[in-house]
Amino acid sequence: MIRMGKNDFAVIRAILAGDKEAYGALVERHSHSLFRVAFRITGNEADAEDVVQEAFLRGYQKLESFEARSSFGTWIYRIAVRGALDKISRRPADDSSRVAGAADPEQDEVQVADTAVRPDRLLLSGEIGALLQLAMQRLTPAERTAFVLRHVEDCSTEEIAAALGIAPSAAKQAVFRAIKKLRSRLAPLRVNP
Amino acid sequence: MNHLSEEELIEQYYSRDDTGAGGHLAACAECAETYAELKSDLAAMQTAAPPARDAAYGERVWRSIAPFLPVYEARKRSWLRGGAWRGLSYASACALLVAGAFIAGRVWEHKQIQTTAIAIPAAIPQKAAPPQQRLVVVVLSDHLDRSERLLVELKHADTGSEEMVSPLRDEARSLLAANRVCRQNAKKNDDPALAAALARLDHLLVELANQKGGLNAASLARLQDEMNSDSLLFEVRVLRSRIPDQQPVANNRRNGGTI
Numbered sequence: 039m040i041r042m043g044k045n046d047f048a049v050i051r052a053i054l055a056g057d058k059e060a061y062g063a064l065v066e067r068h069s070h071s072l073f074r075v076a077f078r079i080t081g082n083e084a085d086a087e088d089v090v091q092e093a094f095l096r097g098y099q100k101l102e103s104f105e106a107r108s109s110f111g112t113w114i115y116r117i118a119v120r121g122a123l124d125k126i127s128r129r130p131a132d133d134s135s136r137v138a139g140a141a142d143p144e145q146d147e148v149q150v151a152d153t154a155v156r157p158d159r160l161l162l163s164g165e166i167g168a169l170l171q172l173a174m175q176r177l178t179p180a181e182r183t184a185f186v187l188r189h190v191e192d193c194s195t196e197e198i199a200a201a202l203g204i205a206p207s208a209a210k211q212a213v214f215r216a217i218k219k220l221r222s223r224l225a226p227l228r229v230n231p
Numbered sequence: 232m233n234h235l236s237e238e239e240l241i242e243q244y245y246s247r248d249d250t251g252a253g254g255h256l257a258a259c260a261e262c263a264e265t266y267a268e269l270k271s272d273l274a275a276m277q278t279a280a281p282p283a284r285d286a287a288y289g290e291r292v293w294r295s296i297a298p299f300l301p302v303y304e305a306r307k308r309s310w311l312r313g314g315a316w317r318g319l320s321y322a323s324a325c326a327l328l329v330a331g332a333f334i335a336g337r338v339w340e341h342k343q344i345q346t347t348a349i350a351i352p353a354a355i356p357q358k359a360a361p362p363q364q365r366l367v368v369v370v371l372s373d374h375l376d377r378s379e380r381l382l383v384e385l386k387h388a389d390t391g392s393e394e395m396v397s398p399l400r401d402e403a404r405s406l407l408a409a410n411r412v413c414r415q416n417a418k419k420n421d422d423p424a425l426a427a428a429l430a431r432l433d434h435l436l437v438e439l440a441n442q443k444g445g446l447n448a449a450s451l452a453r454l455q456d457e458m459n460s461d462s463l464l465f466e467v468r469v470l471r472s473r474i475p476d477q478q479p480v481a482n483n484r485r486n487g488g489t490i
Contacts, residue, residue: 058302065296066289073288077281086281091296098300167279174278188245190278213245214238221272 046110053101061101065094068111072118078186079122081171089125093118119183119201127179166224173223177216180204184212185220235262240269371416371425374409375471378432381406382464385439388451396446403439410436428466435463 046067052060072093077086097104097114104113174182180202187193187201199209235243235252243252243266256263381402388399414429435458442450458464 054303056303058297058300061300062290062293062297065293069289069292070284073284074281078278083282087292090292094292095296095299098296101303166275167277170276171279186278189273189276210242214241217241217273218237220276221269224272224275 047106050101050104050110053098061094061098064110064114068114069094071111072115075115075186075191076118076122078190079119079183080125081175085125086122089118089121093121096121116201119187120203123179123183123202126182170220170224173220176223177219181212181216181219184209185216188213189217234259235266237265237269240266244269244273371413372471374406374413375467377402377406378410379464379467379471382435382458382467385451385458386455386464388455396451400440400442400446403436407433407436407440425470428463428470431461431463432467435461 046064049060049063053064069090072090073086076089076093077083080086080089093114097117100117104110174185177185183202184198187198188195193201195206195210195213198213199206202209202212204212235255239252240262243256252262256266381399384402385399388396410429410433414426414433417423417426417429435454438450438454438457439446
């Protein structure tokens with residue numbers, strides 16, 4: 039989670055007083071963090087860059103409603119997470135990045151495009167991350183986002199709930215469902231000692 | 232022994248604090264094994280690292296969005312200008328409304344005065360006179376009541392008692408002014424009987440009120456004789472008796488309609 043720069047509030051006051059260029063400092067300060075989480079959720083570089091731009095645009099437009107209860111970093115982070123969630127929710131079902139032939143979403147078996155690649159070879163070659171990405175694409179947008187925030191971004195349940203605009207219990211269940219599905223789909227690749 | 236669910240194990244894995252499952256995991260080999268598998272799976276779930284962005288990435292993002300961002304101050308100023316103009320418009324409209332209402336009120340008032348001025352002369356011969364009479368009658372009624380009481384007290388006054396004399400003198404003084412008004416009005420209304428009676432009453436009241444050296448037994452006795460010789464009390468009673476014939480007027484007075 040992005041943490042607040044000490045002078046973010048001063049910058050925001052300057053922006054609201056008419057210093058538009060001051061927003062550039064906030065953009066430069068938080069762009070990298072936003073791109074990182076946006077990429078992890080969308081899994082796509084171009085989409086992540088779009089999410090970052092849209093998040094800062096939306097943040098500027100809503101800057102007057104920004105209340106100093108949270109840091110600007112947290113606030114803009116949540117905007118980016120929701121933007122990324124919207125982005126993957128709007129993706130068409132036949133997105134080329136999805137695994138072909140996945141007729142049953144509850145089907146546990148992961149079908150990769152290159153069937154010539156055996157799971158054990160994937161593990162040995164360290165390509166489990168690629169397979170994980172394919173498995174993640176079969177999660178629902180909310181599950182995927184919740185998992186990324188929990189597992190990768192190390193957000194608490196409350197932070198996930200706030201970012202997704204859902205109840206903490208719903209956020210926790212989204213994380214549970216995502217992990218169950220991923221474990222189930224990655225089970226064939228598990229190397230037993 | 233109840234084993235931990237997968238949800239509880241996942242919560243234990245991500246929890247920053249001990250969820251209470253730690254003790255069970257230490258005691259239950261089966262759950263510990265399951266938890267070890269979970270940890271292994273989750274540890275293997277390492278997503279691909281995001282592509283690196285150079286140091287100028289933030290600046291590029293800023294340049295891409297900057298043209299689309301309005302200046303807050305400009306928006307506020309324009310809003311303030313708009314607000315100021317709106318305020319001035321409202322103020323002007325209110326001022327015009329007040330001025331219009333004021334002028335209309337003055338015009339209406341002026342017309343009302345003219346109408347009244349025109350209407351009164353025509354109404355005076357028939358309608359304006361009676362109210363004047365009613366007013367006099369009301370005053371006369373009260374005046375005669377009070378005068379009658381004074382004369383009765385004077386008639387029965389103990390000439391040797393100073394305590395009785397003093398209130399008579401005070402009452403006589405207070406009746407003098409009203410008596411003169413009634414007397415003048417009786418003359419105006421061509422009522423000689425009333426005017427004559429009030430003239431005699433006036434004389435008595437003057438003497439009663441302004442007796443030189445104060446009222447003494449001798450002067451009181453003289454005034455009593457004078458009153459009896461003039462039959463003033465009887466005359467006042469007769470005049471007072473005429474008042475019931477004008478009871479509606481009295482009612483009007485009680486009702487506050489006359490005055």
